[in-house]
Amino acid sequence: MNSHLEKFLQQLGWHQIEDLIENASTNNVSYFDFTFQPSISEQRVKETLTCRYIINGENRILLGSPGVSKTHLAISFAIEALT
Template sequence: FDFSFQPSISEQRVKETLTCRYIANGENRILLGPPGVGKTHLAVSFALEAITQGATALFLTADDVAAECQKAEVKGTLSRLVSKWSRPDLLIIDEVGYFPFDELAANVFFQVVSRRYEKGAIILTSNKSYIEWGKVFGDDVLATAILDRLLHHAVTFNIKGESYRLREKKKAGVFPVSKPK
């Protein structure tokens, strides 16, 4: 990870997360920031280290969550899906907030977060600040309940900065280079 390109990220907090102690403690890691700043890169790195240390992990995008919920509802297997997502030592959900959850996905998400609370670690990435999560879940009360459980034992990485993906395009002159503020 290029800490010099994203100086808003604490290298010490990343290294602490890589010890994987948060998994044994049932804690969460939440990575917030605009597209391209390294949220998914860090989440995958944390998950790979956890697997290397013997933990089980499951990676889903928010889109996967919504699609799997729809399939499970049709099949009548929603409770089985909640159990499946509650089992791994580490659950990673990527791209929360890129589109709003429908009511079914939001409710299943709440059930999973509630079941994992203080038992199973979660890593979430999102491009939305916490204040916007009411829109993501379609319900302010539900979003508050989700955040209450997620944040009780969590470290938030609030990543600010430029997109890694656009960095090379800017160097090549495809996009204008913005001046630091």
């Protein structure tokens, strides 16, 4: 791969990680509106936030139509798992 392209992609990746860290305070479940998407179980979300699924070697899959907050929840789960 072209070294200039590699550097660009690496920098792009780091910028995305930095943005995620900067926005971590707004990407948590305390900002999630469960009334907006009543099909999402608050109890299951809170259970996932305990990260027991990691210890048990399980996975979590978020399925749904566009705009139902899958990314918001995924980021929240990732931040919780890493902190």
